[in-house]
Amino acid sequence: MVRCxxxxxxxxxRRTSLYAAHLALGAxxxxxxxxxxxxxxxxxxxxxxxxxxxxxxxxxxxxGELIVSGPDAETFLNRMLTNDVSKTAAGRAQxxxxxxxxxxxxxxxxxxxxxxxxxxxLVNAGNVENxxxxxxxxASGSVTVENHHSExxxxxxxxxxxxxxxxxxxxxxxxxxxxxxxxxxxxxRVSRTGYTGEDGFELLCAIPDVMRLxxxxxxxxxxxxxxxxxxxxxxxxRLEMCYPLHGQDITETTTPLExxxxxxxxxxxxxxIGRDALLAQKAAxxxxxxxxxxxxxxxxxxxxxxxxxAEGRRVGEVTSGAPSPSLGIGIGMGYVETDFAAPGTxxxxxxxxxxxxxVVETKPLWKKxx
Amino acid sequence: MSVPTNLRYTKxxxxxxxxxxxxxxxxxxxxxxELTDIVYVEPPQVGDNVEAGKECAVVESVKAASDIYAxxxxxxxxxxxxxxxxPELVNEDPYGQGWLFKIRMSDPxxxxxxxxxxxxxxxxxx
Numbered sequence: 315m316v317r318c319x320x321x322x323x324x325x326x327x328r329r330t331s332l333y334a335a336h337l338a339l340g341a342x343x344x345x346x347x348x349x350x351x352x353x354x355x356x357x358x359x360x361x362x363x364x365x366x367x368x369x370x371x372x373x374x375x376x377x378g379e380l381i382v383s384g385p386d387a388e389t390f391l392n393r394m395l396t397n398d399v400s401k402t403a404a405g406r407a408q409x410x411x412x413x414x415x416x417x418x419x420x421x422x423x424x425x426x427x428x429x430x431x432x433x434x435x436l437v438n439a440g441n442v443e444n445x446x447x448x449x450x451x452x453a454s455g456s457v458t459v460e461n462h463h464s465e466x467x468x469x470x471x472x473x474x475x476x477x478x479x480x481x482x483x484x485x486x487x488x489x490x491x492x493x494x495x496x497x498x499x500x501x502x503r504v505s506r507t508g509y510t511g512e513d514g515f516e517l518l519c520a521i522p523d524v525m526r527l528x529x530x531x532x533x534x535x536x537x538x539x540x541x542x543x544x545x546x547x548x549x550x551x552r553l554e555m556c557y558p559l560h561g562q563d564i565t566e567t568t569t570p571l572e573x574x575x576x577x578x579x580x581x582x583x584x585x586x587i588g589r590d591a592l593l594a595q596k597a598a599x600x601x602x603x604x605x606x607x608x609x610x611x612x613x614x615x616x617x618x619x620x621x622x623x624a625e626g627r628r629v630g631e632v633t634s635g636a637p638s639p640s641l642g643i644g645i646g647m648g649y650v651e652t653d654f655a656a657p658g659t660x661x662x663x664x665x666x667x668x669x670x671x672x673v674v675e676t677k678p679l680w681k682k683x684x
Numbered sequence: 685m686s687v688p689t690n691l692r693y694t695k696x697x698x699x700x701x702x703x704x705x706x707x708x709x710x711x712x713x714x715x716x717x718e719l720t721d722i723v724y725v726e727p728p729q730v731g732d733n734v735e736a737g738k739e740c741a742v743v744e745s746v747k748a749a750s751d752i753y754a755x756x757x758x759x760x761x762x763x764x765x766x767x768x769x770x771p772e773l774v775n776e777d778p779y780g781q782g783w784l785f786k787i788r789m790s791d792p793x794x795x796x797x798x799x800x801x802x803x804x805x806x807x808x809x810x
Contacts, residue, residue: 342718358746359721546747612768614724614744637723637746666726666742 330375331467331521332528339542347440347561349376351545358546362639365510365551369473370543371531378442379466379518383432386455391433394452394587395425396570398580404430407490407505409578412437412445413588417569417595421445422560424507424516426492434503436468436516438560452587467524471531472514472551475538479531480504480515487515498530509548511555511678550636554680556606556647562618563604563633563647571595572649573604574677602630603655606675609644609663613670616646616663623662623669624654632663640680650674685808686713688779692755692795693804699779700755700798703786707756707795710783711743711774714808719745722774727763727785734760734787736794741784743774752784756794762786 327350336343341352352373354361364370382391392399397410404427412420421441426434437445446461453459477485484495484504492505500523508514519527532540549559558564558573570579571592580586581593609616616635621628635646646663654661657676662669691699697715701708716722724744734740734754741752763785767773774782789795799807 342720353747354720357720550746614726614742614749615746617749637744639746 328376330373331524332373332375332469335525335528336373336542341542341544344545346545347376347438349439351376352542353546354544355542358544358550359639361541361543361547362550364539364541365473365512365543365547366640367474368539368541369471369475369479369535370510370541370547371528371535372470372472372543372548373528374470374516374548375467375521375524376439377468378435378437378439378445379462379468380435380437380442380446380449381432381460381462382435382449382457383460384455384457385431386457387431387433390453390455390457391425392583393585394449396579396586396588396592397425398583399425399427401580402427404428405491405493407492407507411570411575411578412448413570413586413592414566415588415591417571417588417591418566419560419564419568419570419573420448420566422558422564424505426503426505428492428503434462434518436518440561465521466518467521468516468518469524469528469531470508470510470514470516472508472510472543473512475535475540476512476514478538479534479540484515498527498534500524500527500530502527509557510551511557511680511682512551549634550639553634553636553645553647554638554640554678556677556679558604558647559634568604568649569595569600572600572602599652601652602649603652604633604647604649605655606647606677606679607645607661607663607672608638608641608675608679610671610673613644613663613672614665615644616665616672621664622648622650622654622672623664624650624660628664629654629661635663638680644672645679646672685717685805686779687801687805687808689801691779691801692798693801693807694753694755694798695807696753697808698752698755700795702795705788705792706761707758707787707789708783709752709755709785709787710778711752712804712808713778716775716778716782719743719748719750720775721746722771725764725767725771725774725784727767728760730760730763732760734758743784744771754787755798756787756789757791758787758789760785761788
């Protein structure tokens, strides 16, 4: 009865250093981007609410850590990435894209400026090898590109109570700042970033230390109702915030402009890979846009690849969809023809031969009560 | 994992209970645990003819849509309408209030081909 794509991988799945901890916590493990990862421990919905209301801990060690260093590292990265590296500074993090010549998104990533001549790129699990090869291929001048995926582990501590579980100096870290701190006796790079829409931190440490960090954060968080959280909750949390998932909402054949992510593309930079194509697209206008939507009637949850309908015809396709635990209704994102992209536009979602009513919304789909 | 002894099972994790010439169908405790957080149930229409081993309903969890296969051939004579507003009943009471639909069997001998509880327990435990 359970139908799940990718259940019979041809290559053996990789396991993070926390694999034994996930099994001990009773996790349901699934294949994801070549890794065997927890999709949930007890329930996606419970884990989702734990992050919205309290705090949750995610193993995101499947994500890759590439280090770019050297006197020409900043110049090199500014040519590779769409956002303007020069507008940030050491000790800061920046969300950015690695585009191809056509402006398509090879990957989305967070750039951590660790030291004046040293950067860390936290990239998607499925793209680590490609990104690494691409950066190495393009590197010129005094630049070193290294893949630290087999040395660095990453966990993500997310939720309104997250700051109570890190030491005082880390708890005062500004949004999108990164600095080294000892957390639970483990030397970490701590950044105030995340993928959930809640306050939180991403903690990078040496692989031999991550089990201790994981267990001590769960122990310290127990009085606050912390929950270990799987990829299922990570997906519903990010979708409520309309954060894109690479490979689904953004791909090599979609551009940041089509995805409505213009603010992470510095078209005023003199040069970067994809700039010409993106400038041309901006001048011509995009023909499709990624829009958030929510169902307006009782319906099955929207899922990727369902048709989006308007005026009796197909005008687009769902790229991400799920029942929203916070809103109690189906939500999603999908590309539609530009004429149907304005908030308030009535759409239909075709599900198993029937069309159900939905409406284009503004980002984010879930807005925290102030 | 609960596997009641008065039911028959499929390898695809449906259960079947005989009520006269009809069979009540649902998904097993093992299946509801694997799916967790069931948010939508689309049972077959009353009057539909369903065929053993063919998909005839959909159960949706937060993560995915899963097909439900008819354990036996026959005509759907009832569907659990309570699930429209309370799909969580499938999680909470998979063998009781979480039943999905009822089939009037065209060939009651098909029941003999279904798994007895001990065989299903072995299958689900693998």
